[in-house]
Amino acid sequence: MGIAVDINKRLGDFTLDIRFESEAKRIGILGASGCGKSLTLKCIAGIERPDRGRILLDGKTFFDSEGKVNGKPQKRNVGYMFQNYALFPTMTVEENIAAGLHAPGRRSALRGKGDSAGKTESVKERVREMMERFRLQGLEKHLPGQLSGGQQQRVALARIMAYRPDLIMLDEPFSALDQHLKERLQHEMMEMLEDYRGQVIMVSHSRDEIYRFSEELLIMDDGRVMARGETRRLFDDPGNTAVARVTGCKNITAAKRLDAHTLEIPDWGLRLRLRQEIPGDIDAIGYRAHRFEPVWGEEEENCIPFSVAGVDELPFERRYYLVPAGNEKAERICWFIQDNERQQMDRRPRPDCLRLREEAVMLLRR
């Protein structure tokens, strides 16, 4: 069961060609702007019509070009949270939340939770329940324009959850918010979705958002699925350089396999020795900027001597941009250290080299 998508759509020069199936409760789609992730959601919702293919949710056919099925968005019973929330500007908060409860097919959403024999709620009761659950009491008669970004987001989610959709889609849910709100609301969103039993698909270009949200991850590029898998595994072992880059890996460089346990890293002037066996097709490595270990004194195994090309100070982080010794032309190595390390670092002289830890090395294919 779960969601199954296999669709093609041309839109001018852009071609969407996406296929995935998943039973995961929290699915993330990560990709740059314009890679087709929102279009994918719109096709699932029925707002856009694919040229070819099939979309199924829990065995129900939403779209099937061969079977000539194209369910109306009104009938698909899915929730779609738009990037700008798309709250109806002339309706009050209450009316917005009730908007999804008036359709004839939505009466079933008003049944009491769990017990089928339970009495039917009225629209009013359901709206009040949602107002409470999303901490919107007191804002009943407000118009969306009078709400803060966070409140608007809660109204948008309440409006969707009110009619108990079979699937919820979140289209860049945090991009319209101020930076300082994002962090808190990301956490809040997870809480609010906690007791939702259906699948949730979230689309984002922010890997932090996606990482904390999704169990399963789809990485999209130029209308295609570039990689798919369990989120943590995909971040730990991206497999190829393109995926590594999307997951935010800052240091990706060519490697040459010398033997089963040794890689030559020409740009870093390094011979990397690993205890694990290196597959034959590995021709690049990735290393996350936070994972380097500074070393003082003698050069040890798997260490890169460097000189500093630049330093960026951030509120809680310091970012070094380093030149590997003897290779001016190489791409700068990014080394990021957290606030507490920064303080320690300031008490000592500058380290002589950086050590790569084996468990943090990502073996990649180009």
Next chain:
Amino acid sequence: MDTIIELMETLDWSPLIISLKTGVVATIISFFLGLFAARKVIKLPYQWKAVIDGLLTLPMVLPPTVAGFFLLLIFSRRRPIGIYLNDTFDIQVVQTWLGCILAATVIAFPLMYRNARAAFEQIDANLVYAGRTLGMTDMRIFWRIVVPTAGPGIASGTILTFARAMGEYGATSMVAGNIPGKTGTVSQRIAMVIQDGDYLTAGFWVVVILLISFIVIFLINLLTGRNMKNIRRW
């Protein structure tokens, strides 16, 4: 002063009633037709859009007498459609109040249509999509989301339509004529009394028209102003 009192005592008020009635009815018809046309036109592919939009806007650009000419061509009782309407439904357009309404509607309709269209085109498509995923019928989306959101634009279209319909002269005089108590509108009365050199009566009607137009515009501005409160000024 005496002349004014005398004027008021002998004045025939029928032009005011006819003009107001014509304005209101033509505005109501244009309102619905305009919204309907605007909704249909924005969905057309752009080549068709250009053609249909041109046809619908034409009456606004043409001299009203040209519109009048076409209306006569269609509805004259000596023309096929006019004969058909008269013989089958006993409907006469030319030289009747129906002619007043028809002329005013045709001339004023483009104002409603164009304003509604411009307002619709400003609407965030996501609002409509959201309505659909929320299970709302297209009809409900249109009346509950699109029209209220386009409110200010539609209101200004309505104001202009009413003002234009009430003041219509050219096409009305050709199609409906100036029959006192029947099709004699204020603007036609003004033209007529001026030909007689009666500037006092003409002036009186001018003042009446000015007042009504101003009050109507003021009222609708007041109404829409309330909705405009949440729109940022620049």
